[in-house]
Structures are given as structure tokens and as C-alpha cells.
Amino acid sequence: xxxxxxxxxxxxxxxxxxxxxxxxxxxxxxxxxxxxxxxxxxxxxxxxxxxxxxxxxxxxxxxxxxxxxxxxxxxxxxxxxxxxxxxxxxxxxxxxxxxxxxxxxxxxxxxxxxxxxxxxxxxxxxxxxxxxxxxxxxxxxxxxxxxxxxxxxxxxxxxxxxxxxxxxxxxxxxxxxxxxxxxxxxxxxxxxxxxxxxxxxxxxxxxxxxxxxxxxxxxxxxxxxxxxxxxxxxxxxxxxxxxxxxxxxxx
Amino acid sequence: xxxxxxxxxxxxxxxxxxxxxxxxxxxxxxxxxxxxxxxxxxxxxxxxxxxxxxxxxxxxxxxxxxxxxxxxxxxxxxxxxxxxxxxxxxxxxxxxxxxxxxxxxxxxxxxxxxxxxxxxxxxxxxxxxxxxxxxxxxxxxxxxxxxxxxxxxxxxxxxxxxxxxxxxxxxxxxxxxxxxxxxxxxxxxxxxxxxxxxxxxxxxxxxxxxxxxxxxxxxxxxxxxxxxxxxxxxxxxxxxxxxxxxxxxxxxxxxxxxxxxxxxxxxxxxxxxxxxxxxxxxxxxxxxxxxxxxxxxxxxxxxxxxxxxxxxxxxxxxxxxxxxxxxxxxxxxxxxxxxxxxxxxxxxxxxxxxxxxxxxxxxxxxxxxxxxxxxxxxxxxxxxxxxxxxxxxxxx
Numbered sequence: 001x002x003x004x005x006x007x008x009x010x011x012x013x014x015x016x017x018x019x020x021x022x023x024x025x026x027x028x029x030x031x032x033x034x035x036x037x038x039x040x041x042x043x044x045x046x047x048x049x050x051x052x053x054x055x056x057x058x059x060x061x062x063x064x065x066x067x068x069x070x071x072x073x074x075x076x077x078x079x080x081x082x083x084x085x086x087x088x089x090x091x092x093x094x095x096x097x098x099x100x101x102x103x104x105x106x107x108x109x110x111x112x113x114x115x116x117x118x119x120x121x122x123x124x125x126x127x128x129x130x131x132x133x134x135x136x137x138x139x140x141x142x143x144x145x146x147x148x149x150x151x152x153x154x155x156x157x158x159x160x161x162x163x164x165x166x167x168x169x170x171x172x173x174x175x176x177x178x179x180x181x182x183x184x185x186x187x188x189x190x191x192x193x194x195x196x197x198x199x200x201x202x203x204x205x206x207x208x209x210x211x212x213x214x215x216x217x218x219x220x221x222x223x224x225x226x227x228x229x230x231x232x233x234x235x236x237x238x239x240x241x242x243x244x245x246x247x248x249x250x251x
Numbered sequence: 252x253x254x255x256x257x258x259x260x261x262x263x264x265x266x267x268x269x270x271x272x273x274x275x276x277x278x279x280x281x282x283x284x285x286x287x288x289x290x291x292x293x294x295x296x297x298x299x300x301x302x303x304x305x306x307x308x309x310x311x312x313x314x315x316x317x318x319x320x321x322x323x324x325x326x327x328x329x330x331x332x333x334x335x336x337x338x339x340x341x342x343x344x345x346x347x348x349x350x351x352x353x354x355x356x357x358x359x360x361x362x363x364x365x366x367x368x369x370x371x372x373x374x375x376x377x378x379x380x381x382x383x384x385x386x387x388x389x390x391x392x393x394x395x396x397x398x399x400x401x402x403x404x405x406x407x408x409x410x411x412x413x414x415x416x417x418x419x420x421x422x423x424x425x426x427x428x429x430x431x432x433x434x435x436x437x438x439x440x441x442x443x444x445x446x447x448x449x450x451x452x453x454x455x456x457x458x459x460x461x462x463x464x465x466x467x468x469x470x471x472x473x474x475x476x477x478x479x480x481x482x483x484x485x486x487x488x489x490x491x492x493x494x495x496x497x498x499x500x501x502x503x504x505x506x507x508x509x510x511x512x513x514x515x516x517x518x519x520x521x522x523x524x525x526x527x528x529x530x531x532x533x534x535x536x537x538x539x540x541x542x543x544x545x546x547x548x549x550x551x552x553x554x555x556x557x558x559x560x561x562x563x564x565x566x567x568x569x570x571x572x573x574x575x576x577x578x579x580x581x582x583x584x585x586x587x588x589x590x591x592x593x594x595x596x597x598x599x600x601x602x603x604x605x606x607x608x609x610x611x612x613x614x615x616x617x618x619x620x621x622x623x624x625x626x627x628x629x630x631x632x633x634x635x636x637x638x639x640x641x642x643x644x645x646x647x
Contacts, residue, residue: 078503114485
């Protein structure tokens with residue numbers, strides 16, 4: 001139906017012999033909200049590292065909007081329109097939420113612009129709008145180190161959106177959050193999915209149920225299966241490698 | 252709660268006015284201090300029979316310019332350079348070479364005859380020109396730093412590896428300057444105090460006064476430059492690079508350019524400092540300007556004064572150097588112990604340096620001592636248990 005925003009073919013990444021990603025094939029439609037799950041060590045974070053240019057694969061192709069992105073560096077890929085949110089919130093603690101957002105939002109990201117550029121009117125409006133969206137308007141001008149964990153998570157999602165990417169990669173956005181905060185982040189992601197393609201890596205099954213439309217299960221560096229949450233949950237292979245052990249762990 | 256939301260989104264008019272007032276205030280304070288240094292302090296010291304201190308003050312003010320550069324790259328950008336002596340020496344030698352060449356036509360500096368050199372080495376030729384020398388003092392360190400920085404930062408060499416690399420580069424430069432008698436008088440260095448400049452001997456009090464005034468003015472200019480660099484978007488980028496460089500890449504910025512830029516600026520400041528220090532000391536030698544100890548001392552000045560404060564860099568430089576002078580006059584053998592103790596004390600008791608401490612805890616401590624304690628943080632935060640928890644647990 002839609003054009004593919006992300007296509008990955010025969011991807012292999014090995015760290016001194018150990019294959020973190022093994023001949024992985026994956027594709028995502030534009031506008032899709034995809035959840036990637038998998039047990040520890042399945043290669044989820046390495047998968048994101050490859051897409052954002054942090055890790056270079058030994059084999060395979062990664063195409064974003066039909067363009068091969070492997071030769072590019074992290075910042076170039078970020079400027080092409082792939083934004084990444086990290087597992088632990090990584091905001092600039094000494095800067096205020098407003099400054100964090102302005103920094104991500106700036107259109108010109110070179111030395112000269114940082115010296116002489118001023119945030120344009122539209123950038124300032126975007127930042128103010130985002131502060132409202134993520135609920136930090138009344139804490140906009142205090143250092144981000146004073147924010148709570150949940151607020152930092154929301155701020156980082158805001159920074160991601162400020163970059164106006166086409167594809168958002170979100171790594172475990174609800175780790176360490178309370179139930180209400182989890183739901184708030186879920187609703188935020190669902191709202192963002194209206195206008196962005198989003199890939200979420202998550203462990204929290206409740207949360208996955210809240211937001212998932214299509215789920216990809218990774219296991220030992222390859223795609224184990226793909227489908228709706230119900231299909232995936234009833235797949236015997238998935239139960240064996242992931243959900244089964246999850247149930248045992250819960251007891 | 253809801254009422255406070257609305258106006259907080261757009262920075263209030265009051266904030267802008269307060270910022271402007273703070274700016275005017277700062278300009279006024281800097282101007283007053285500069286005028287004190289220029290007009291009041293030198294005659295005062297002379298009247299007290301401490302005329303020699305004026306020259307020392309001038310030299311330490313020159314060193315403070317280099318300390319500003321260290322604060323820029325270390326305090327704000329998190330790059331601990333242990334090789335800033337290179338840039339200091341390049342600036343000092345550039346001016347030293349110009350002064351050595353103030354001779355009747357056809358003569359070359361005396362020391363060359365010691366080593367049987369009868370013709371001036373080619374790289375000395377441009378230093379006949381005063382404008383070229385003025386340019387070389389800051390441009391050569393800038394270019395060297397930019398080249399070195401580009402290679403290092405592009406390859407993502409960071410942290411302690413960067414520090415070791417700068418120290419190694421310093422030793423390379425030391426060996427070169429120390430060993431090449433036939434080119435730059437090797438270990439003896441270049442004397443400047445017997446040369447003539449503007450038709451007078453460089454050690455003449457009138458000339459020295461000019462250098463003193465120049466040191467004050469260039470320190471003020473350097474401070475203004477660093478304040479400008481660290482206040483706007485550039486300053487926020489530097490802090491972001493310091494605190495989480497990989498994250499900066501994912502925000503779409505290439506940190507390499509920013510780091511090369513700020514490293515080059517700090518080298519330019521060190522070069523200017525080196526030139527001013529050299530003419531006020533009367534000599535520059537590899538074993539003073541290019542010793543590892545000297546480059547590390549620069550870092551100590553900033554650590555004592557307070558990183559990422561700029562004022563702290565200047566204050567720390569003056570404090571440590573005057574302490575060094577006064578103590579080593581009285582008890583020559585204990586200065587090094589004192590310096591070590593000072594550094595340890597700062598690292599363990601005042602990790603943010605003296606100015607850093609004054610700006611944070613010290614201010615509240617002073618207030619509580621004076622009995623003027625009052626709540627002065629964001630009120631909704633003060634009552635927010637989550638924030639309280641974060642504060643208590645964010646010390647790691």
C-alpha cells in the first residue's frame with residue numbers, strides 16, 4: 001500500500017565473532033507504528049544502533065525512504081530524518097527544557113549558526129507548543145536535572161519531535177515509570193503516530209498491548225515472527241522463547 | 252496552578268528586563284575592576300614600596316588570559332588539555348623572535364654566532380615585520396590547534412586519551428624547541444628585555460607600563476569574548492557536548508566542528524597570553540613555557556577558581572600565582588607542598604572551585620550565617636516530592 005520508509009535486507013552485525021544481528025530482514029511502511037519485542041540479548045538495541053549509524057554492519061543493506069544510509073554518520077542520518085530516543089532519558093541536564101528543545105529544533109546545525117543565529121519565530125513557537133504538549137510549560141526555565149524521571153522521559157520525546165524526523169526510534173520509553181506515567185507516554189506516542197512513523201522497542205507487555213498494531217519479535221538476531229499482538233501471542237515459537245519465560249519470571 | 256501555566260510558556264517581559272539589568276551590571280563591574288587595575292592599583296603599589304608587584308600583576312593578568320582559554324575548553328566543553336604550553340610558547344616565541352630582530356641592518360641575533368650560523372634561517376624572515384608578528388602571535392597557535400584538534404576530534408579521541416595526547420604533543424614541541432640551538436637558541440630560549448621596541452628598550456618602565464595596560468585590556472577583551480561564546484546557543488552546545496557528546500550526534504550536530512573551533516579559540520588566547528607574559532618576564536625558554544608542569548599548572552588555576560565560571564579562571568590564576576610568589580619568597584622550599592595541598596583541598600572540599608562554591612552553596616551558607624535565610628527556589632519544586640527525591644539521589 002504505502003511506500004516503505006525503512007527496508008533492511010540480510011543484515012549481519014558481529015562483535016568479534018558473536019553475531020548480534022544475524023541475516024535480518026525487516027521493513028516498515030510510512031506512517032506505521034511498529035513495536036519490536038524480544039528477550040534480552042535478542043539484538044534490539046544493536047538493531048537501532050545500525051539504523052542510526054552508531055554501529056556499521058558487516059553485511060546487508062539499510063534503506064531509509066529508498067536511500068542507502070549505511071555510508072553516513074550519526075549526525076547526517078539524524079538530519080535526514082531519523083530521530084532516536086534512548087533507553088535511559090538522555091537530556092542535557094545543565095540546560096533547561098526550553099534550551100534542550102531549542103537545541104534539537106534548530107534548523108541550522110553548524111558552528112556559524114550557533115554563533116550568530118537566533119531561533120526563528122517559528123522555531124520559538126514550535127518549542128512553546130512542544131512544552132505544552134509534553135506538559136513541562138511551567139518548568140521550562142529550570143535546569144533539566146531538577147526534573148523527575150518521567151518528566152525527563154517526556155522531555156526527551158519532545159526533543160525527538162523537535163528534530164521533526166520522519167521516523168522515530170524509541171527505545172524502552174516506559175522503563176522505570178509508574179502506571180499513570182506509562183499510560184501518558186503511551187498516549188503521547190499514539191498521538192505522534194498520527195503524523196510520524198514510529199518504531200518502539202519495549203519489554204513491558206501491558207504497554208505493548210496499549211499501543212501495538214503490528215509487532216515484530218526478534219530472537220537471536222533474526223526476526224522470529226511478525227503480526228498483530230494476538231497472532232504473536234499465540235505463536236508457539238514466541239511463547240517458547242519469550243512470553244513463556246516471561247510468565248515463569250512473573251511467578 | 253493553572254494560572255501559572257500560561258505566562259510561563261513565553262519568557263516573560265520581566266525576564267528580559269532582568270537579563271538586561273544583569274548585563275549592564277556586569278559591564279559596570281568589569282569596567283570598574285579594569286579601571287582599578289589601570290589607574291588605582293599600580294600607583295598604590297608603588298607608593299607602598301611594592302613597585303615590583305606591578306610587573307608581577309601584569310604577568311599574572313597575562314596568564315589569566317590563557318586560563319580563560321582553558322576554562323573555555325575544559326570547564327565548558329569538557330576537554331582537558333594538558334598541552335596548552337604549546338600555544339603559549341608559540342605566541343611567546345613569535346614576539347620574542349620579532350624583538351630579537353630589532354638590530355642594525357645586516358646583523359643577526361648574537362646567539363647564532365655561538366653555533367656557527369651566519370645566515371638567518373628562512374622562517375625568521377617574516378618576523379622582521381611588526382604586523383606579521385601581531386598576526387602570528389595568535390594565528391599560528393590557532394592554526395596549529397585547529398590542525399591538531401581536527402585530527403584528534405575527527406577520530407573521536409576523547410577524555411583521558413585526549414589529555415595524554417596533548418601532553419605527548421607538548422613533549423614533542425619541548426624537545427624540538429629545546430634541541431634546535433641553530434634555529435631558535437635551544438634550551439637558552441629568547442631574551443627580550445634588551446631588545447628595542449618602539450625605539451626604547453623593552454625593559455624600560457614606560458614600555459612595561461604599555462604591556463601592563465595591554466594585559467588588562469586584552470584580558471577584558473578575552474573575558475568579553477568568552478562570555479559571548481558561552482552565553483548563547485554556542486555556549487549551550489558546548490555544555491551539551493561536555494555532558495553527553497554521543498547524544499549531540501543524534502540531535503543532528505557534528506561535534507567535531509564545535510570542538511575544533513573552541514580548541515582553536517583557546518589556543519589563540521594562550522598565544523596572546525604567551526606574548527604578553529614573555530615581554531613582561533624578559534625571556535622565554537622551553538623549560539619554562541613548554542614544561543609539562545606549567546601546562547598542568549594552568550589547569551590548576553582554573554580548578555582552584557572554579558570551572559565553567561570564567562571569573563573563576565581569572566581569580567584562580569591571580570590567587571595561585573601570588574600565593575606562589577609570596578610563599579616562595581618567604582619559604583622557597585615549601586611552595587610545591589602548598590600547591591599540592593591547595594589542589595587536593597579544592598578537589599576534595601570545593602569540587603566546583605572557589606567561585607563555583609560561592610555561586611552555589613557558599614551563597615546560601617553566607618546568607619544563613621548572616622541570618623538572612625529565605626526560600627529562594629522555584630516554589631512548586633520546593634514542595635514536589637519527586638524533585639526532592641531526584642535532588643537527593645542525583646549526586647552520583
